[in-house]
Amino acid sequence: MKNNSGDVTIATGGINSSGGMAAEMLKGGIGGDYKMVTYDSGNAAVLSTVAKETALTTQLIAEQYDMLRAKKIKALAAFTPSDVSVPGVGDIPSINHAYPDISTTFVAFGIWAPSDIPKEVSDTMKQIWTEKIASSPRLAEYAKSKSLAVTPFSGQQAYDTGFKATQIMAWQLFDGGKAKVSPESVGIPPL
Numbered sequence: 001m002k003n004n005s006g007d008v009t010i011a012t013g014g015i016n017s018s019g020g021m022a023a024e025m026l027k028g029g030i031g032g033d034y035k036m037v038t039y040d041s042g043n044a045a046v047l048s049t050v051a052k053e054t055a056l057t058t059q060l061i062a063e064q065y066d067m068l069r070a071k072k073i074k075a076l077a078a079f080t081p082s083d084v085s086v087p088g089v090g091d092i093p094s095i096n097h098a099y100p101d102i103s104t105t106f107v108a109f110g111i112w113a114p115s116d117i118p119k120e121v122s123d124t125m126k127q128i129w130t131e132k133i134a135s136s137p138r139l140a141e142y143a144k145s146k147s148l149a150v151t152p153f154s155g156q157q158a159y160d161t162g163f164k165a166t167q168i169m170a171w172q173l174f175d176g177g178k179a180k181v182s183p184e185s186v187g188i189p190p191l
Contacts, residue, residue, distance in 0.1 A: 001030060001033060008055050011054035012036055012042070022058035024178065025102050026095070028176060037053070046064050046073070047067075061075075061092070068089045069088045075089065077093055079104050104168075105164060106165070108165055110153075111125065125154075130152070166188065167183070168191065
């Protein structure tokens with residue numbers, strides 16, 4: 001990316017996908033540039049790398065999992081604060097070993113609701129989340145099958161975790177020239 005700026009192709013599910021964010025994290029951390037090749041999904045992006053249409057993909061491990069296990073692609077690094085152990089694949093090192101200044105975060109999936117929903121609705125959602133979803137054997141089994149971590153958060157902890165990820169990603173897009181509006185102008189301060 002440094003020596004052939006713009007010639008390296010990275011397959012993603014789009015600029016706002018986890019792969020798009022990781023590509024911007026990489027660009028921000030090492031410099032240079034790349035050409036994003038966007039596909040209809042993260043899985044399609046992974047398959048493009050398997051087919052050698054693109055040089056690499058930065059999509060989720062869950063989307064790469066089958067191709068990693070089949071040794072059709074090789075994991076170089078995880079865009080996470082710590083190493084990731086993937087059953088049938090091995091340990092994938094955090095990119096922070098090679099590039100400690102890259103801001104990394106975990107991808108969070110969740111249920112979001114407007115802040116002004118009635119308290120009883122919010123309390124019920126939190127109860128279901130902590131008592132049912134967090135301890136769901138079915139969710140744990142699915143997560144394990146895709147090499148995902150289940151770390152359920154709710155309330156302020158969920159907000160804080162989600163906001164940090166949003167903060168990192170918003171500033172990466174802005175600093176990388178992909179967003180025209182400063183995150184600070186919409187209430188997202190720099191890290």
